[in-house]
Amino acid sequence: MSPPTANLYLVGFMGTGKSTVGRQVARQLGFQFRDSDREIEHAQGKPVSRIFAEEGEAHFRTLERGFIEKDHPTSRCIVACGGGLVVPPGMLELLRSRGVVVCLHAPIETILKRTMHTSHRPLLQVDNREQRLRELYAQREEIYRRTGTMVLTDSRPLREIAGHVLRVYRLEAAQFNK
Numbered sequence: 001m002s003p004p005t006a007n008l009y010l011v012g013f014m015g016t017g018k019s020t021v022g023r024q025v026a027r028q029l030g031f032q033f034r035d036s037d038r039e040i041e042h043a044q045g046k047p048v049s050r051i052f053a054e055e056g057e058a059h060f061r062t063l064e065r066g067f068i069e070k071d072h073p074t075s076r077c078i079v080a081c082g083g084g085l086v087v088p089p090g091m092l093e094l095l096r097s098r099g100v101v102v103c104l105h106a107p108i109e110t111i112l113k114r115t116m117h118t119s120h121r122p123l124l125q126v127d128n129r130e131q132r133l134r135e136l137y138a139q140r141e142e143i144y145r146r147t148g149t150m151v152l153t154d155s156r157p158l159r160e161i162a163g164h165v166l167r168v169y170r171l172e173a174a175q176f177n178k
């Protein structure tokens with residue numbers, strides 16, 4: 001059987017490790033790696049925080065859709081998707097039409113710890129960051145759960161998480177396009 005070539009889209013909340021895990025899995029598969037935030041920043045010539053501040057979140061969501069529709073390779077590519085990319089209606093279906101979708105998951109306490117001392121996420125530029133994260137997490141939990149296979153990224157070495165994602169990818173990619 002020839003090795004799978006379908007893309008892999010890693011979705012999930014901020015701080016679940018999509019970029020770290022994605023890079024590792026891409027190395028193991030010999031695939032290209034893209035991070036949707038970095039690609040959009042590069043194309044727009046400014047950081048996500050400035051896009052939010054100057055053009056608004058709705059515009060950023062349009063840029064995310066455009067990136068998924070046309071601005072990345074259509075095979076042998078792993079995409080770490082920004083945490084809100086899969087949230088707007090139709091985005092999960094769009095991702096599924098283009099490849100395998102795997103959701104990374106971590107408990108809210110872990111996400112709080114991982115994001116507490118970072119400053120680049122515009123949605124977390126508020127006085128009460130913990131409350132904001134809990135609200136967003138509660139709003140989105142159901143959407144992330146619908147995305148498909150969930151892989152827990154808490155308290156496990158990267159090697160193990162990447163191995164789990166790879167197994168899921170191989171199983172699901174074999175069914176892709178059938």
Ligand code: S3P
Nearest residue numbers: 013014015037082083084121122
């Ligand atoms: C967002 C998550 C961020 C980035 C933007 C909005 C979100 O990506 O796309 O700040 O809505 O959850 P990460 O998940 O990589 O932090």
